[in-house]
Amino acid sequence: MVSVDRFYAPDGLDLAVETRHDGGAPTLLFAHGFGQTRGAWNGAADVLAARGYRCVSFDSRGHGESGRVAGGDYHMDQFAGDLQALARAQPEPPVLIGASMGGLLGLVLAGEARPVPFRALILVDITPRWETAGVERILAFMQAHPDGFADYAEASAQVAAYLPQRRERKREDQLKPLLREGADGRLRWHWDPALLAGVVSESERYQPRLLAAAARVEVPVLLLSGERSDVVSRDTVAEFLRLVPHACHVEVAGATHMLAGDANDAFTREIAAFIQDVFPGGPTRRPAIPQEVH
Incomplete structure (x- = not known):
């Protein structure tokens, strides 16, 4: 439970x-x-x-x-x-x-x-x-998309590029908890x-x-x-x-x-x-x- x-x-x-x-x-x-x-x-x-x-x-x-x-x-x-x-x-x-x-x-x-x-x-x-160097790579990814993403497919592609060791791309249901839709309709990361x-x-x-x-x-x-x-x-x-x-x-x-x-x-x-x-x-x-x- x-x-x-x-x-x-x-x-x-x-x-x-x-x-x-x-x-x-x-x-x-x-x-x-x-x-x-x-x-x-x-x-x-x-x-x-x-x-x-x-x-x-x-x-x-x-x-x-x-x-x-x-x-x-x-x-x-x-x-x-x-x-x-x-x-x-x-x-x-x-x-x-x-x-x-x-x-x-x-x-x-x-x-x-x-x-x-x-x-x-x-x-x-x-x-x-x-x-x-490793920390800077993480921060660079976090700062790379201030305007967010047009859709979940775009977000998934960017995550896949950041984590090339993963065999499978993030699905929409996996990304939904990580993204918020703004007033402009674009998806941005969940963090402040x-x-x-x-x-x-x-x-x-x-x-x-x-x-x-x-x-x-x-x-x-x-x-x-x-x-x-x-x-x-x-x-x-x-x-x-x-x-x-x-x-x-x-x-x-x-x-x-x-x-x-x-x-x-x-x-x-x-x-x-x-x-x-x-x-x-x-x-x-x-x-x-x-x-x-x-």
């Missing part, structure tokens, strides 16, 4: 929150990346909920069906506050699964907040220091354009704070990285593992920064295996497939 509710952030902004298998345990809290929605987790959340986990995903402020900040005054601390409040609202501390921006927010909270709002942390292709000016300008300044937070993380940590990622590299992974020596690292073969979408089966399998190792007695672990994960 899937339910969608509204959650009110500390400053009163409303967030769209989706829950699967409300009676399951432990709770897995999914935090998406910049420019994404909770829909990025649908494949993984469906599989993991079916295995007995309670899965909670949400649209970050300014994204998807969540509220937008009046005047476009976005700051990273707002996003961190939202995530902390949502984590503390769960029946017990959740396992955080954070991709890109969502992972960075989780890392800050795991290192700074006391008590720690998570029982474990799973970072999806993100480290405290990242490869600038003001995010580009606010959050992006703060991201580089966040790195010293992220590095310091990582060194203070004590909860179990799994870092999943894509073999073909241009955001995370061997150097950034090595630095992270020096900062968090108890962390586990798995590189997913063939995957890019969009790891969950590129290799959802391997992604969900590694999450379930990690949680079962850290919290034995939960849903049964399924063995990894060696040729897919290195």
Whole structure:
């Protein structure tokens, strides 16, 4: 069963929150990346909920069906506050699964907040220091179509060009949650354009704070990285593992920064295996497939 509710952030902004298998345990809290929605987790959340986990995903402020900040005054601390409040609202501390921006927010909270709002942390292709070229490629795509698209076919073609590793193009039903029709009839991305000016300008300044937070993380940590990622590299992974020596690292073969979408089966399998190792007695672990994960 899937339910969608509204959650009110500390400053009163409303967030769209989706829950699967409300009676399951432990709770897995999914935090998406910049420019994404909770829909990025649908494949993984469906599989993991079916295995007995309670899965909670949400649209970050300014994204998807969540509220937008009046005047476009976005700051990273707002996003961190939202995530902390949502984590503390769960029946017990959740396992955080954070991709890109969502992972960075989780890392800050795991290192700074006391008590720690998570029982474990799973970072999806993100480290405290990242490869600038990869981030710039993502931002270039987000900035490339300010006037939107004439129809879903045009949007699908642009997404396919951005994600050439995907075999299938996005269908109209898959694109509808990601696009909004404007008064002029054109389709534009779901996120608030003001995010580009606010959050992006703060991201580089966040790195010293992220590095310091990582060194203070004590909860179990799994870092999943894509073999073909241009955001995370061997150097950034090595630095992270020096900062968090108890962390586990798995590189997913063939995957890019969009790891969950590129290799959802391997992604969900590694999450379930990690949680079962850290919290034995939960849903049964399924063995990894060696040729897919290195």
